[in-house]
Amino acid sequence: DAGVIQSPRHEVTEMGQEVTLRCKPISGHDYLFWYRQTMMRGLELLIYFNNNVPIDDSGMPEDRFSAKMPNASFSTLKIQPSEPRDSAVYFCASSFSVASAYFGPGTRLLVL
Amino acid sequence: GDSVTQMEGPVTLSEEAFLTINCTYTATGYPSLFWYVQYPGEGLQLLLKATKADDKGSNKGFEATYRKETTSFHLEKGSVQVSDSAVYFCALSAGGGADGLTFGKGTHLIIQP
Numbered sequence: 001d002a003g004v005i006q007s008p009r010h011e012v013t014e015m016g017q018e019v020t021l022r023c024k025p026i027s028g029h030d031y032l033f034w035y036r037q038t039m040m041r042g043l044e045l046l047i048y049f050n051n052n053v054p055i056d057d058s059g060m061p062e063d064r065f066s067a068k069m070p071n072a073s074f075s076t077l078k079i080q081p082s083e084p085r086d087s088a089v090y091f092c093a094s095s096f097s098v099a100s101a102y103f104g105p106g107t108r109l110l111v112l
Numbered sequence: 113g114d115s116v117t118q119m120e121g122p123v124t125l126s127e128e129a130f131l132t133i134n135c136t137y138t139a140t141g142y143p144s145l146f147w148y149v150q151y152p153g154e155g156l157q158l159l160l161k162a163t164k165a166d167d168k169g170s171n172k173g174f175e176a177t178y179r180k181e182t183t184s185f186h187l188e189k190g191s192v193q194v195s196d197s198a199v200y201f202c203a204l205s206a207g208g209g210a211d212g213l214t215f216g217k218g219t220h221l222i223i224q225p
Contacts, residue, residue: 048212
């Protein structure tokens with residue numbers, strides 16, 4: 001398996017623009033997680049899905065953030081409108097049941 | 113809520129030195145404990161884990177023991193290499209990983225030849 005795939009790997013955008021981050025989990029995994037990493041706050045869990053259903057989105061910072069998982073092989077994290085403080089590395093991870101999570105390489109987002 | 117505290121770095125050691133990175137946690141119940149490693153420009157990789165008290169996780173010469181009495185999960189390695197230079201994260205999960213991970217801030221380890 002190719003592992004968790006994220007795209008794009010790098011994104012530079014201007015404040016106010018919409019940003020969409022994409023994730024393809026490992027085939028067969030039933031959990032998908034979105035994390036954000038910043039120097040100030042470290043790694044934070046934003047939202048996670050089980051069998052494509054959002055289970056806990058309490059980590060989503062505000063209404064500008066939304067995440068979807070339309071099927072077992074694809075998820076998106078959208079920021080609209082983006083702000084400079086959203087600049088971070090966003091990681092997607094997947095796991096099978098209670099097994100350990102596998103992380104993707106991350107999307108490095110810079111909002112100017 | 114759940115939290116993880118780990119020593120902040122950077123930690124700088126010479127090659128072949130003994131490594132300890134301290135990690136303590138606060139959680140209700142009996143969480144699973146993990147160490148992840150992040151190499152520059154990459155995502156996190158699971159290094160080792162332990163799911164119950166007194167379990168010892170080990171991998172690539174690293175090991176950590178789940179100590180319920182001291183709520184700790186310290187990472188150790190007997191002889192570090194330059195290739196071990198990375199950021200190490202201690203993490204816990206109340207649901208064995210299924211409910212997401214709570215991470216410590218990370219410890220940047222630098223090994224000098």
